[in-house]
Amino acid sequence: MPPVVLVHGIRVSGTMWGPVMSSLDRPSAAVDLPGHGTRRGEPFSMDAAVSAVADAIDSLGGRALVAGLSLGGYVGIAAAERIPGRVAGLVAMGCTARNASTAWIYRSVAALAVRDPARADRISSHVLRRVLPGPAGAAMVAGGLSCEVLPQAVAAVAGHDQLAALAAYPGRVWLVNGARDPFRSDERAFLRACRDGRLILIPRRGHLGVLRDPGPLARLLGDLCDQLDRPERAVAAPSPR
Template identity: 75%
Template sequence: MLPVVLVHGIRVSATMWDPVAARIGGPVAAPDLPGHGSRRGEPFTMEGAASAVADAIDALGGRAFVAGLSLGGYVGIAAAGRFPGRVAGLAALGCTSNSRLTTVPYRFAASLAARNPARADRVSARLLRGLLPGPAGAAMVAGGLSCEVLPQVVEAVTGYDHLAALAAYPGRVWLVNGARDPLRANERDFLRACRNGRLILLPRRGHLGALAAPGPLARLLEDLRDLSCDRPDGDAGAPVPAGDRPKGAIGES
């Protein structure tokens, strides 16, 4: 069975994925990115983050399905572009914006957080628990928060050419967005950049909403992982048969 590597979001850590990882069958790894969790204090770069994903893949045997949310999705795209032989398929969730309309507020929030990271961590913890009540919210903060890294992350993400990375990757890509996620602003540009891409919209979900239903999210990722094994990379761009469509998308009845 193809292993799965799960990549966490900004300022949180690998524990974000614990409720989902526990429900995925087969080998699963969720590395901490530089500057986050067990690697807090390390400088963050997209190259270093992509290498962290590659190291996790190597520890699982050298080839894996990669799924990332928000920052984790951007990092997954970078890893696929840099290490296409290691990434068997990619699910990039909540990471299809390169618009100034979203970048400017993130830069402003990052600069505020950097002035008092401890206070920003406390505020973030309350917000995350409020947005995701119960185990999902607890998992978001269990590994600690790292708001001091926000300015580095924002500059790294906005300075990276994710469309070029997608164009360089021959494998299958699923862009998964909540229908209410403001970061889906440029999803069609991202989709056009993919050599073998598909777009999945999750009804009634926002940016982090998929994590509120760890069981359905785990099943969706398992479906996409299994589809990644269905045809070799050389068939990139071939249409996906109706029977290949993932089942039980989150938020669908």
Template identity: 65%
Template sequence: MSMPVVFVHGTRVSGTMWSPVRALLRAPSAAPDLPGHGRRRGLPYDTEAACGVVAEAIEDLGGRALVVGLSLGGYVGIATAARHPDLVAGLVAMGCTARPDVPWARAYRLAGRLAARDPALADRVSRFVLRRMLPGAAGEAMIEGGLSSEVVASVVAAVTAEDPLASLAAYPGRVWLVNGTRDHLRADEQAFLRACADGNLTHLPGRGHLTVLADPAWLARFIDDAARTVAPCPG
């Protein structure tokens, strides 16, 4: 028996980024679009609204689920776990173990301002970069649901206003932190691990921030194992 899984996507892409993993997953799953992304493009983005979308997806799957997020999705997963621990049976947080209040956040704010000036150009550049970083099905899944570069500034403002370490400390459930060894957002992973009540850390050798998606079969197995771990025993 496996716990259902709710996948949470990254900035400016959509739930389709998880399609290659979901196609190989045994557990039932959903991958909703966050506000301002995909089918919710144009809606204002903030953390409360994003957590509400994840909570609604969990309710639709029966009221309790493993939450899996990458990058922005990981930060949203952490925030959702703290706000709705009764809904989040476990958390797989990928590529999101850097404190959002450190100097590198300034670079993301600048990127958000530049994207807001010409979102169409930013979308074209993103499509090119994503296809180069993730050739084949993984890259196509990233762009399949459309890109929303105009939302980047709002996302950065929302993420940098959060305290993910406090959120992890408030969540009593099982947490899996997963990082590529070449991911710049693993900078504070040991502090994030210490904040978990019940956590462990997995490294993917040679993988970067997004290239952790390059092996969907491995990810599906990992997530299925996590979903079984947090599933209640029959009877």
């Protein structure tokens, strides 16, 4: 029964996983990536992000399922490539759009955000609370927002070959997307790149909507952990309420 390391999305922090962690039935840890949350102000790079994930894995015994959303999913893919012996399995959520197809969107947003990071943080907080009302949205902003890190994070993701990383990782991979997530555009290419991969679609959910119901998501992560210790069987996507 491996523990779970959870990796947050861009500009938010590990607090976004609080509602999910409270429903998990196994040890877990949520990292703060460089430039985010308690590490705000630190430079972001993929090497530094993977190091943060490695430290979290070591705090849980040295081997864990790594699950990340959006930026966290891309970081998880890099961790699986670079420290495969410590990544028992990978759950990559909302991160199956290839660099060329989405980088320009994020670069444009990042360029706007760094002109006035405080204003960008306020706008982001409002949007996140509207997209995820209630505890899920509150958890997203509880650790503070860090829009000033957007250019560094976008550049790090754009400079990493996710398909090659997935092809290099020998372990099991689950690609989890909301069925309405626009960033699932290249999911089939990502799936083909995996040596042992599965695609799970969550009905009627968008990019962040997979966090709307933390209980079903926690049960899914727990089931995927269990599968690492037993023969493979089919996994049903959690049903949104």
